[in-house]
Amino acid sequence: MQPISRRTFTRTLAAAVAAAGPLGVFAQGAYPDKTIRLVVPYPPGGFTDILGRLIATKLQPALGQSVIVDNKGGGGSSIGTAFVARAPADGYTLLLVAPDFAINESLMESRLGYDARKDFAPVIRAAWSPMVLVTNPSVAAKNVAELIAVAKASPGRLSFASGGTGTGSHLALELFKTRAGIDLVHVPYKGNGPATSDLLGGQVAGMFLQYAVAKPHIDSGKLRVLATPSGKRSPAMPDVPTIAETGLPGFDVEPWFGIVAPAGTPAPIVNRLNAEIAKVMQQADVKEKLAAGGAVPSISSPQEFGRFIDTEVVRWAQVVKASGAKAE
Known part of the structure; x- marks a missing residue:
């Protein structure tokens, strides 16, 4: 046996x-x-x-x-x-x-x-x-359309963080890049904590981040929110548009x-x-x-x-x- x-x-x-x-x-x-x-x-x-x-x-x-x-x-x-x-x-x-x-x-x-x-x-x-697409305020884009325009004007110049390869924030970024036809450099971190720290410090330009983590930094003006990748607006942030509303219909990541x-x-x-x-x-x-x-x-x-x-x-x-x- x-x-x-x-x-x-x-x-x-x-x-x-x-x-x-x-x-x-x-x-x-x-x-x-x-x-x-x-x-x-x-x-x-x-x-x-x-x-x-x-x-x-x-x-x-x-x-x-x-x-x-x-x-x-x-x-x-x-x-x-x-x-x-x-x-x-x-x-x-x-x-x-x-x-x-x-x-x-x-x-x-x-x-x-x-x-x-x-x-x-x-x-x-x-x-x-819900997640939000946020950038460091130093990025010259106040909405998704402007971000896409900046990225197309300078392919490969903007770096975007994620909580690690294979995480939801990473794949949301990959889906966004593919749908928008833009080249953003992916920088994986070992978790959203260190990624957020570098985003606040300006070492990276932006990322997809859980709203719960991003909210205090948005409220303080240290991060700029451009949109939510969810299929519909969140009751917690009704004034924040969805990515689908901004020219990429059907985009839905929650x-x-x-x-x-x-x-x-x-x-x-x-x-x-x-x-x-x-x-x-x-x-x-x-x-x-x-x-x-x-x-x-x-x-x-x-x-x-x-x-x-x-x-x-x-x-x-x-x-x-x-x-x-x-x-x-």
């Missing part, structure tokens, strides 16, 4: 427990009975980190156990994601995901070492948060955020987490904190979230192919 790996054994056992139903889970002890780790595959400072800590803080009293946030940034979120893919499927290691979870499937292909649709159990889509677990996590545990996180996202103070950054709850069942991830993988594969974007 061929020996089996510890990972295979763990997942086989978890699947057997799931098949046994709730009684199978409770026979091994009530869940949870120890600390839960929520991996945020980005450095501190971005909206994902803010959301992760908000969810973790609220889950602790609901589950009766500590929920810690573990930032594992780098690789366009692939490092932290790969870590969770290899974790035991027992509900004690979770992953906060954003659009690059789906984007990396085509951008990095076989280099990932995991499959977003096979190696994870969707738990819940939790929130939407970041989403959710939670997944390693594949094979027992269904009763997934369902418990889904129910508790759904309650968290509907709490009045959570909605208020999300609204301050233009975000809104977006609650789904595990099955709905799984189908949504499938469509996102297909959608961004088309963008990657059309733009010619490559992982660096």
Whole structure:
């Protein structure tokens, strides 16, 4: 008989427990009975980190156990994601995901070492948060049309940051470049935090950034907002036009955020987490904190979230192919 790996054994056992139903889970002890780790595959400072800590803080009293946030940034979120893919499927290691979870499937292909649709159990889509196209005020453009004109007049002169290769901010930039027919230099960072710092300092000209992170800098005049890439105007910034309105019809990029677990996590545990996180996202103070950054709850069942991830993988594969974007 061929020996089996510890990972295979763990997942086989978890699947057997799931098949046994709730009684199978409770026979091994009530869940949870120890600390839960929520991996945020980005450095501190971005909206994902803010959301992760908000969810973790609220889950602790609901589950009766500590929920810690573990930032594992780098690789366009692939490092932290790969870590969770290899974790035991027992509900004690979770992953906060954003659009690059789906984007990396085509951008990095076989280099990932995991499959977003096979190696994870969707738990819940939790929130939407609009992005904005912002520039340093030193850039001689006050709207999207002027930015396109400046870029066409000096191809390759303007540099635009992203939170890392394969992130939503990167692919939004690639889609914008392709649709507008302009040459902007992509400068990837290890997270939106350091990218924003360099944008404020003028080392880069602009970027696509979550509104929650950009808002205080827009309000202070340190960043200029040109548009939102969302398909419709956000209630949080009704005076900010969409990119679609400014001459690129059909442009629609709006970041989403959710939670997944390693594949094979027992269904009763997934369902418990889904129910508790759904309650968290509907709490009045959570909605208020999300609204301050233009975000809104977006609650789904595990099955709905799984189908949504499938469509996102297909959608961004088309963008990657059309733009010619490559992982660096």
